[in-house]
Amino acid sequence: MTALSELVEETQTYFCLDCGVCTGSCPVARVFPDFSPRQIIERSLYELEEASDGTIWNCLTCAQCSVRCPANIDFPEFIRRMRDEARTLGYDGTPAHNGMLQTIMAIQTQNIHQDRTAWVPEGQTATTGDVFYFVGCRPFFDVIFRDIDAGAIGNAANVLKLINRCGITPVVSNDERCCGHDALWNGNEKKFKQLATINLEVIRASGAKQVVFSCPEGYYMFREVYPRYFGELGFEPVHILDFLSARIDDGSIAFAGADGTVTYHDPCRLGRLAGIFDAPRKLLKAVYGTQLVEMPRSGPNSVCCGTSGWMNCSSCSKQIQVERLNEAAATGAHTLVTACPKCQIHFRCTKAAFDIDIDIVDLYDLLADRLKVQAD
Amino acid sequence: MGDCHYLDGNEKAEKMFSMALELVKLLGIEPERMHLEWVSSAEGGRFAQIATDFTKQIRRLGPSRLKKAA
Structure with missing residues (x-):
């Protein structure tokens, strides 16, 4: 055969x-x-x-x-x-950014001692505990995509602020690796397994019972793919959106309202693949009320941001992205809200190159900014 | 700066170098393994000296633990 x-x-x-x-x-x-x-x-x-x-x-x-x-x-x-x-057979598609990100992932499979938590404010995280915050690749994106003002680490600081405000001091580790999402979808299962094995060791050593993700890919990988390869994880992957949504319901956090019309882009890993459609909308409605408008292609029909796994970024990708940004602008919204660092990077790149008049804002930056000091 | 045969080539190189340096530090690789120096094509002796010094520095650091990656 x-x-x-x-x-x-x-x-x-x-x-x-x-x-x-x-x-x-x-x-x-x-x-x-x-x-x-x-x-x-x-x-x-x-x-x-x-x-x-x-x-x-x-x-x-x-x-x-x-x-x-x-x-x-x-x-x-x-x-x-x-x-x-x-x-x-020796084929690897066309890695974007000259394969820089694939190289970073390859280096992370090795026994290295990263220095990736310099952004963490003192006293806001722990080395062991019940909750682990899996930061994802933001520390690297922060450096690589500074030119297009995208992927900034400030976003991870805002996620941490939201977690802290819920009364939790999570573990953040220098030893965290790439979740292996891109390696797997680049057709490199071996590299994925190496990265995942290290991540599981690091998380288990922290004693965490819950791992909070803000990156859709990381969450999808830990919830759906890791168990397929490694069985029972011994901890529960939780997406920050579900985490915050539950805390709006019990009144432990609240957000101040804001003016303006916004629209929301469902990332494919978060929506179609992990089934999280309602929580981001509930949080956005807490800030913008009825000023949250939907694009024609939203929810399960949301369109991909045009590139995945840091490869084959082409004129096709750009066309998909331009169409998406124009679709967002046509709703009358002044802001397109994203919940994925990569969607943000791809859209800001296109916005800069094609000069499209719509702001692209990260959901967690927005929420951290509107967080009320005391829930009333 | 800007005094480059390739116009703003050295400015681009410096930007690329500082980005790579930040990434290398994040990954826990010794930043001493990287070095940027401006040498004109007329400075043969100086180029040889810099290359020799940098080679010595790398020898002192020994093999990287990353030999097997990538």
Whole structure:
């Protein structure tokens, strides 16, 4: 049995009805007609598709196709495994930023002593405790994307401020690694496993029972993917949005209102893949009330921010991003709120390059700014 | 600065260098493993001296623990 027929067997792509809903839903296919999930699946069934440096690297793995597929074919998973196979043959797509971020991830698989917590205000975190705040890659984004004023570490400080205000002093560790999301979706399962193994050791050593995430990718990986590879984690991954939403309900935190119209972009990992749609809207309504407006493509139909896994950033990505920013501006909102550091980076890059008149604001910066000193 | 055959090439290089230096520190790699110096093509002797000194410095630091990565 060939590697491809084995993959077809395991991902059950032979259930494909050839309906084309996947290609019709695909944000890449809209701007790059040569890319067709339906044709990739069909070619795989005839053993015509091969692991190469071809179209398999254009997929954003945003899952818009798979959530709509009537045959429940997990196309992103099929692509991931095709990439894993392609990587063994020496193909790796086109890493963005000259592969700098992939290099950082590779270095993090090694026995290093990072110095990544200099941003933490003194006394606001602990070395052991019940709650671990998994910061994610912000310390690196802060340096790499300073030019486009995106990915700043100030956002992590604001998340920490929100956690502190709930009466919790979380663990923040210098030994935290990349969650492995990009390695996995870049078709490098081995690198993902190395990073994940270290993260599990670090978190378990802290004694934490809950791990709080503000990054959608980290949360999705720990909640859905880590257990698949490593079984029972021994702690509970919690997204900061669910965490804050529960505390609005019990009255332990409150936010001051603000004027202006805003719209919210659902990140694919947070929305479609982790199912968190309501909590960000509840928090935004706590600040903006009815001035929160929706874009035509929102909730489960939200469009991807145009690039994923730091690779294949192309004119297609830019077109997806320009269309998205124009869609946001057309709602009449002056601000597009994002809840993902990468969405923010991609949109700010496009805003800077195309001079589109809409502010892009991080949800946690916004919330920390409107947090009331004392809940009344 | 700006006195570069490639116009603002050295300004870009300095920006890139300082970014790389910050990343290296975050990753816990010794910043002494990086060095930036401006040397004109007419300064052969000076270039050799700087390269020799930097090589000595790297030898003193010994092999990096990151040999296997990337």
